Amino acid sequence: MQQFYSVILQAKLFNQIKRHQLPALLAAIKPTLKTFTANTRVWQVGATVPSFGLVCAGQVQIVKENAKGNRTILAKVGVSDIFGEAYACTKHHSLSVAVDTITTTKILFFRPENLFKLTPLTAQQQLIVNLLQIFAQKNLLLNQKVEILSQRRIADKVLTYLQLEQQKQKSKSLLIPYNRQEMADFLGVERSALSTTLGEMQQADQISYYKNHFTLL
Structure with a gap:
C-alpha cells in the first residue's frame, strides 16, 4: 500500500x-x-x-x-x-x-x-x-429527486420514482406517502396529466394501483 x-x-x-x-x-x-x-x-x-x-x-x-x-x-x-x-x-x-x-x-x-x-x-x-x-x-435523497425530475416523460418519472421506492421497500407492492395531488407535486407535473399517465401505464400492464398502493408489473 x-x-x-x-x-x-x-x-x-x-x-x-x-x-x-x-x-x-x-x-x-x-x-x-x-x-x-x-x-x-x-x-x-x-x-x-x-x-x-x-x-x-x-x-x-x-x-x-x-x-x-x-x-x-x-x-x-x-x-x-x-x-x-x-x-x-x-x-x-x-x-x-x-x-x-x-x-x-x-x-x-x-x-x-x-x-x-x-x-x-x-x-x-x-x-x-x-x-x-x-x-x-x-x-442521497437529493440525488434521487434530481434523477426523477431529469426524466422528460411523465411515465419515466413515475417508473423511476417507483423503482427507487422498490429498492427502499424491497417489495414490488409499494405504499407511497403521497395522495395523487402530492405525488403530482413531488414529480413536478400536473395532477390531471399524472392521472392520465397512470391510467395508460396500468392499461399497458406496467403498473397496477389503487389510491397510494402501487405494484410494478
Missing part, C-alpha cells in the same frame, strides 16, 4: 494529513486494497455497501440502468477521488446505481465506523458522526 501514499494524500479525505502520519493512521482505520480488472462490476444496483472506495489506480464510472436496459453514465471517478461515501455512511441504504471499472483498477475501501473507533467517542464527537450520517442521507 505504501506505493499509493502520494495518491492517498492527494485525496480530499486526507486533506491536512502529513505523510509521516499516514502509516499509523492507515494501520488504525484498516482500509482494504482490492484490484479489479477492466470492465468489471464493483457494485451492483440494490446492494448494501458497508464501505466507500478511494481510487488508487485506474478509473471507475457510476452508471444507472433503466428498466429497458439503457445505461446512463452519471460520473467518472479517477485517481484520488472517492465514491460511495453517502451510501456507506447511511449503512442500510441500498444502491440505486452501479459501479463499473473502466480499466484495471485498484481501490482502497474504508469502513466509516473505523474512522471513529480510534478512541471512545465523546458526546460531542457522536453529534458529529450523527450529523455526517444526516448529510449523507439528505445527499
Whole structure:
C-alpha cells in the first residue's frame, strides 16, 4: 500500500494529513486494497455497501440502468477521488446505481465506523458522526429527486420514482406517502396529466394501483 501514499494524500479525505502520519493512521482505520480488472462490476444496483472506495489506480464510472436496459453514465471517478461515501455512511441504504471499472483498477475501501473507533467517542464527537450520517442521507435523497425530475416523460418519472421506492421497500407492492395531488407535486407535473399517465401505464400492464398502493408489473 505504501506505493499509493502520494495518491492517498492527494485525496480530499486526507486533506491536512502529513505523510509521516499516514502509516499509523492507515494501520488504525484498516482500509482494504482490492484490484479489479477492466470492465468489471464493483457494485451492483440494490446492494448494501458497508464501505466507500478511494481510487488508487485506474478509473471507475457510476452508471444507472433503466428498466429497458439503457445505461446512463452519471460520473467518472479517477485517481484520488472517492465514491460511495453517502451510501456507506447511511449503512442500510441500498444502491440505486452501479459501479463499473473502466480499466484495471485498484481501490482502497474504508469502513466509516473505523474512522471513529480510534478512541471512545465523546458526546460531542457522536453529534458529529450523527450529523455526517444526516448529510449523507439528505445527499442521497437529493440525488434521487434530481434523477426523477431529469426524466422528460411523465411515465419515466413515475417508473423511476417507483423503482427507487422498490429498492427502499424491497417489495414490488409499494405504499407511497403521497395522495395523487402530492405525488403530482413531488414529480413536478400536473395532477390531471399524472392521472392520465397512470391510467395508460396500468392499461399497458406496467403498473397496477389503487389510491397510494402501487405494484410494478
